[in-house]
Amino acid sequence: MIALAIIALLTIAAASAAFLLRNLIHSALLLVGAWAGIAAFYLWAGAEFVAFAQVLVYVGAVSMVVLFAVLLTRQGATTAPVEYDSLKRAVLGFITAGGVGGLLFGAILGSPLDVHTANPAPAVSVKELGLLLMGPHAAALLIVGVLLTVALLGAVVIAAVDKPEDAP
Amino acid sequence: MSDFLEVIPLIARDWIVDLFPAQLQWLVHHLITIAVILTVFGTFFAFTTVAERKLLGRLQNRLGPNRAGLPKLSILPFHLKHKLWGLTQPFADAVKALTKEDVVPDAADKVLHFLAPVCIVAFSLLGFAVLPFGRALIPVELDAALLYFFAAGTATELAIFMAGWGSRNKYSLLAAMRALAQLISYELPLILSVVPVVLVVGTLSLSEIAAAQGGWTLGFLPHWHVFTPWGFAGFIIFLIAALAESNRSPFDLPEAESELIAGHLTEYSGFKYALFFMAEYFGLTALSGLGVTIFLGGWQAPFAFLEFIPSYLWFMIKLAGMIMFFIWVRGTLLRLRIDQLTRLSWQFLVPLALINLVNGAFWALTPDWTGAMLAARWGVSAAIVVIPFLILGRRLSGDRTPRTYRYA
């Protein structure tokens, strides 16, 4: 419980700081920290395989794509003053998020949740997971594979410069 | 006797753990493991640098460092005149790195500039946690150890980015991007070359993979994965990808010290630079340890009559052999160009690794072929990798004539 509270606090602190900072690179790196915190939560819950997959995909791959995108779309100084328009958006955003948060908190604290397994954490070995993936969920696995291929091709087509005069 | 030697480290650890109160024992247990790994591989790193400098020196017809002996200490009644073959060189280097000025550029992002070397050393050490160093010596027994190893390895990419960005130097940033492109390109063949082993052994646990390579055919041929067609091909792909992943020559373009200044390390000096250097060697050692575990039989002895030597010594001997091989490669091969580097990965290694995956699947499907069928199994498996290798190699080098050297 204490470990969970520490993980939760650090993750939420990193995520909030990421959205409050004005330096995009710092934001991206802090978000990577938040993703690593989520992986730590998976480890705490006993989902080893998912935790390592989370680190591999988010800390290894998505973070790189994000950082490359930040560098490719960078424009000069980042210290321009905040416009009124953005400020209005921000306030509205915070009000909405606060409302949603209040609703969720009320629902969670108000509903009777019966906890089935406490300790030790249930063990699903990697082998069982693999058999589940290849057996009952093979169709989903295939579809995810096709989806990833299509997304890869789509991303390349969208981001590629088609004609020389289009180049920046 | 050999059983006793095998568990000596465990007995020593338990003896120390028992000195502490029961509530602290789990903590002490882990701290001792961490301390042992840091000491052993810290020393290993120190002597790898001497070995590298001496071996490179010999490969280039010079002596290498041989001057550093012991300093003259006034507390000792005598002074050792012998130079100890320069073996104390790494300690002199460490003192030099520590006493150098630590220059931080004025415009640098101070936090990231500081965090990058710290992170890269920490992340490069993470991989050691799951390597089985001996029959009974494994720091953390994980079901998904292999996945953990690669997950820990990818985190070093972030540290390289931090170094490039935090320096606020466009050449550092460009070099960091080049380094990242290289690391991402070679991660694919590295992981793909290991997958056939997972297919055949049927587990991601490194200790089980090492244990699965025990035994001998006809009493002298060890059942290491490198002695199978798919394992041999996988090992070669793994070696090339590991060289590139650890920024070693001939793939050391990110920091190419004779052409660029030092790539993303340009703005680092003193001990921070030494930390990057250390992380590079830790990464190389961890990857070599993985290669030894997966392809070279891990802690298994090569011959049955040599089993009296404890398993952890066998692991270290093989590890040292791998490192020597990497140094030899560094002294022999020339540095690649960046386009050659990415072409090698995407057009050659990745397709071959994918074909090798099919090969591993074939091997996993035919464990019960015996007699004449055993020969067929080996033949088919060898054909599956050799034929694509020849075709791909011919096609990729078809439009290039052999290089002629006019003045050499």
Place this chain on the structure above:
Amino acid sequence: MSPLQLCLLFSSLLFCVGLAGALSRSNTILVLLGIELMLNAANLNFIAFWRYGPHPEAGTGLLFVLFAIAVAAAEAAVGLALIIAIHRHRKTIRLQEANSLKG
């Protein structure tokens, strides 16, 4: 408070941080990252219910999270490619300035 409730509070708090970020920032990359964080918060719930649910040995929660991670990776790649394309055409990635289809 049961550990399950703590997990759920954690995930909903993370969801709200992501929502606030996605709604209030005007840099498109950060908006995408906010959405990504909300997706992660949803994954947390799957793991929490898998851990404290009646049938953890079935592993359904784990598999769902694995698939969600794969889909999220695809989403991030395509989203960032779109952002780069927008930047090439408009020289800006501020959300408010990509409004040529606004009525």
